[in-house]
Amino acid sequence: MSKPYVIGIDMGGTNTVFGIVDARGVVIASSSIKTQKHNNIDDYIDELYVEITRLMEANDAVGKVHGIGIGAPNANYYTGIIEDGVNLPWPTPVPLAKLVSEKFGIPVAITNDANAAAIGEMTYGAARGLKDFIMITLGTGVGSGIVINGQLVYGHDGFAGELGHVIMKRNNGRLCGCGRTGCLEAYCSATGVARTAREFLEARTDESLLRNMPIEDITSKDVYDAAIQGDKLAKDIFEFTGNMLGEALADFTVFSSPKAFVLFGGLAKSGDVLLKPLRQSLEKNMMTIFKGKVDVLVSELKEADAAVLGASALGWEAK
Amino acid sequence: MSKPYVIGIDMGGTNTVFGIVDARGVVIASSSIKTQKHNNIDDYIDELYVEITRLMEANDAVGKVHGIGIGAPNANYYTGIIEDGVNLPWPTPVPLAKLVSEKFGIPVAITNDANAAAIGEMTYGAARGLKDFIMITLGTGVGSGIVINGQLVYGHDGFAGELGHVIMKRNNGRLCGCGRTGCLEAYCSATGVARTAREFLEARTDESLLRNMPIEDITSKDVYDAAIQGDKLAKDIFEFTGNMLGEALADFTVFSSPKAFVLFGGLAKSGDVLLKPLRQSLEKNMMTIFKGKVDVLVSELKEADAAVLGASALGWEAK
Numbered sequence: 109m110s111k112p113y114v115i116g117i118d119m120g121g122t123n124t125v126f127g128i129v130d131a132r133g134v135v136i137a138s139s140s141i142k143t144q145k146h147n148n149i150d151d152y153i154d155e156l157y158v159e160i161t162r163l164m165e166a167n168d169a170v171g172k173v174h175g176i177g178i179g180a181p182n183a184n185y186y187t188g189i190i191e192d193g194v195n196l197p198w199p200t201p202v203p204l205a206k207l208v209s210e211k212f213g214i215p216v217a218i219t220n221d222a223n224a225a226a227i228g229e230m231t232y233g234a235a236r237g238l239k240d241f242i243m244i245t246l247g248t249g250v251g252s253g254i255v256i257n258g259q260l261v262y263g264h265d266g267f268a269g270e271l272g273h274v275i276m277k278r279n280n281g282r283l284c285g286c287g288r289t290g291c292l293e294a295y296c297s298a299t300g301v302a303r304t305a306r307e308f309l310e311a312r313t314d315e316s317l318l319r320n321m322p323i324e325d326i327t328s329k330d331v332y333d334a335a336i337q338g339d340k341l342a343k344d345i346f347e348f349t350g351n352m353l354g355e356a357l358a359d360f361t362v363f364s365s366p367k368a369f370v371l372f373g374g375l376a377k378s379g380d381v382l383l384k385p386l387r388q389s390l391e392k393n394m395m396t397i398f399k400g401k402v403d404v405l406v407s408e409l410k411e412a413d414a415a416v417l418g419a420s421a422l423g424w425e426a427k
Numbered sequence: 428m429s430k431p432y433v434i435g436i437d438m439g440g441t442n443t444v445f446g447i448v449d450a451r452g453v454v455i456a457s458s459s460i461k462t463q464k465h466n467n468i469d470d471y472i473d474e475l476y477v478e479i480t481r482l483m484e485a486n487d488a489v490g491k492v493h494g495i496g497i498g499a500p501n502a503n504y505y506t507g508i509i510e511d512g513v514n515l516p517w518p519t520p521v522p523l524a525k526l527v528s529e530k531f532g533i534p535v536a537i538t539n540d541a542n543a544a545a546i547g548e549m550t551y552g553a554a555r556g557l558k559d560f561i562m563i564t565l566g567t568g569v570g571s572g573i574v575i576n577g578q579l580v581y582g583h584d585g586f587a588g589e590l591g592h593v594i595m596k597r598n599n600g601r602l603c604g605c606g607r608t609g610c611l612e613a614y615c616s617a618t619g620v621a622r623t624a625r626e627f628l629e630a631r632t633d634e635s636l637l638r639n640m641p642i643e644d645i646t647s648k649d650v651y652d653a654a655i656q657g658d659k660l661a662k663d664i665f666e667f668t669g670n671m672l673g674e675a676l677a678d679f680t681v682f683s684s685p686k687a688f689v690l691f692g693g694l695a696k697s698g699d700v701l702l703k704p705l706r707q708s709l710e711k712n713m714m715t716i717f718k719g720k721v722d723v724l725v726s727e728l729k730e731a732d733a734a735v736l737g738a739s740a741l742g743w744e745a746k
Binding site: 191192239240254256257259261262263264265266267268269270271273274275276277278286287288355358359360362363364365366367393395396397398401 | 557559573575578581582583584586588590592595596597605607674677678682683684685686712714
């Protein structure tokens with residue numbers, strides 16, 4: 109193969125991580141720059157070009173890159189545009205694919221970060237061989253990438269798969285970052301878990317390790333650490349979270365009847381404290397014809413490489 | 428074309444309607460038999476064979492049929508089996524595709540009735556030219572057929588698209604035919620509308636034309652007739668129904684980002700009394716990035732032909 113490599117770029121609001129990846133999904137080399145350093149997209153792309161070129165030169169990859177794949181918030185696969193990137197330091201919309209491909213002279217494909225994760229998982233991870241699965245990313249928000257019959261679902265406008273924004277609580281639901289109330293993301297993201305902690309601590313009077321820290325500073329990691337130590341209130345928070353996730357996944361099942369859900373992101377690494385109530389709730393809430401048929405898997409991608417790998421897999425289809 | 432026709436069969440619990448259809452979607456001839464007359468699948472297929480053969484002979488179609496498409500409750504596209512047909516007069520599962528193709532010597536494809544309707548709508552109806560849409564059938568139950576990128580979604584096991592069974596009310600929801608509670612179908616089907624009528628009549632004291640009939644006999648048609656005459660309570664029932672449908676369709680939108688929803692079935696013909704609150708609710712509950720992008724259409728297929736046309740379209744892909 110004359111062009112045996114792809115480049116994967118994971119653009120986050122804080123950092124941009126990138127790597128050179130071969131066809132077997134090995135990250136040959138990787139590095140990063142600060143997204144936040146630039147309040148101008150052209151400066152950002154200039155630095156990206158300098159750093160990626162340096163990486164290619166150091167690894168004998170110049171002229172050997174088939175395509176560049178980018179995972180970025182609100183990135184549209186069809187248009188190549190970041191349409192409304194609220195966490196980025198420059199004005200949107202930005203024609204990212206065009207700007208990057210012109211700068212590098214290499215074909216570029218972009219998609220949102222959850223879709224990139226789904227493609228990575230299908231190509232290199234827990235979803236290898238699965239034609240029908242749904243990736244659920246449990247991070248600051250709740251994202252998703254839906255794969256049906258081996259194809260990522262983009263929808264008519266490129267924005268399909270916003271499963272963090274189905275409504276789980278129709279009355280008195282929590283305010284979500286999307287402006288509506290009651291979304292799954294407002295409960296089952298890392299920030300959702302922290303919000304649940306504050307609610308439980310205020311509504312209850314029982315002792316908890318979580319009462320030893322300032323309530324506004326509690327993170328989902330703190331709740332996890334307390335739960336692992338056997339803290340009842342912390343375990344109840346994960347029970348609440350897993351229970352709602354199970355209800356949501358049961359609803360998603362009637363849509364596309366996936367063979368598996370693949371969980372990804374910080375919260376997905378909580379182990380049984382989350383997965384046990386989640387799986388119980390999923391089976392309990394499942395429509396009869398789907399009971400016992402749907403697996404809940406955790407991403408197998410190495411944490412540090414996952415986002416870059418996912419984005420890079422998209423580079424193979426860039427043209 | 429040596430085989431210019433397909434046969435479409437719409438198998439319902441009461442009647443089985445079938446027709447010979449040409450490539451432009453014209454129903455050349457059609458007829459029906461009573462499904463309920465037979466408590467044995469072999470007798471049923473024998474009568475179907477006799478009657479369809481008679482129809483083919485009368486229309487010079489013998490030897491000219493490319494394939495047979497069948498829409499039937501709980502029919503599985505992948506396996507060719509009716510897996511759990513609760514409303515059919517013989518025991519299930521039944522290997523329907525195999526039995527019919529052996530009897531006729533013609534390739535057979537089967538799917539459930541809502542999927543057949545979606546294929547018909549895409550081939551001949553309101554969804555022509557649409558690659559991403561969701562068919563919602565509002566009949567005795569609520570069914571759905573999901574089309575993504577021009578392909579019907581079957582899921583890993585053939586049972587995808589059971590959107591009548593997403594949970595709309597998580598606490599104290601109505602009992603659904605599927606055994607769970609709070610499903611969309613329990614509220615927004617024709618029977619759901621009748622149940623809402625009974626609830627409203629019992630909970631309220633205002634006058635209504637619906638109070639002139641025995642409460643247990645009220646059908647969705649009665650509610651519609653009263654609403655059209657300006658009856659406030661009947662209009663509120665449709666407002667309640669349209670509002671919940673709008674909430675549901677807004678949730679479905681974040682999944683596959685369809686260009687349109689196509690409504691089909693008796694309730695779908697209710698006009699503005701249903702569509703106005705539905706469209707208002709859909710836009711009100713829509714995630715911002717999808718607002719104003721998604722159409723709500725009503726099936727264009729001629730009522731008498733719709734189910735047969737939908738099934739027949741599947742006959743072109745039978746092999």
